[in-house]
Amino acid sequence: MLLFSKRNEYRIPDYIRLDLSIKLEGNLFKKKVIHSFWTIDLYNALGRKNAYSVYYSAQNGKVHGNKMSIFGVPLLTLSWNYKFGNYLNY
Numbered sequence: 755m756l757l758f759s760k761r762n763e764y765r766i767p768d769y770i771r772l773d774l775s776i777k778l779e780g781n782l783f784k785k786k787v788i789h790s791f792w793t794i795d796l797y798n799a800l801g802r803k804n805a806y807s808v809y810y811s812a813q814n815g816k817v818h819g820n821k822m823s824i825f826g827v828p829l830l831t832l833s834w835n836y837k838f839g840n841y842l843n844y
Contacts, residue, residue: 767821769804773797790836797829 779791798804803826810819 766805766808770800770802771804772799774799788836788838790834793831793833793835795831795833797831798825799828801826801828 774796776794777791778794780789803823805821806824807822808819809822810817812818
């Protein structure tokens with residue numbers, strides 16, 4: 755038997771996730787038209803399979819709760835960004 759709650763009353767289980775990021779920039783004192791920088795990100799550094807959502811299914815007259823996770827492995831991204839002008843204001 756399923757017991758339904760009021761809207762948004764129940765939540766997914768608590769979880770732990772560690773995201774890391776580093777931004778590598780050049781010299782901000784130089785007068786350049788375009789200033790660029792690299793960003794390196796590591797999402798889910800612990801590699802945990804955290805629940806994104808919980809759904810229920812009925813099989814043979816029994817209700818089973820299932821957890822869905824999106825990323826179970828660390829995800830590394832690298833991006834190169836740029837901006838126009840010198841943003842160091844003194």
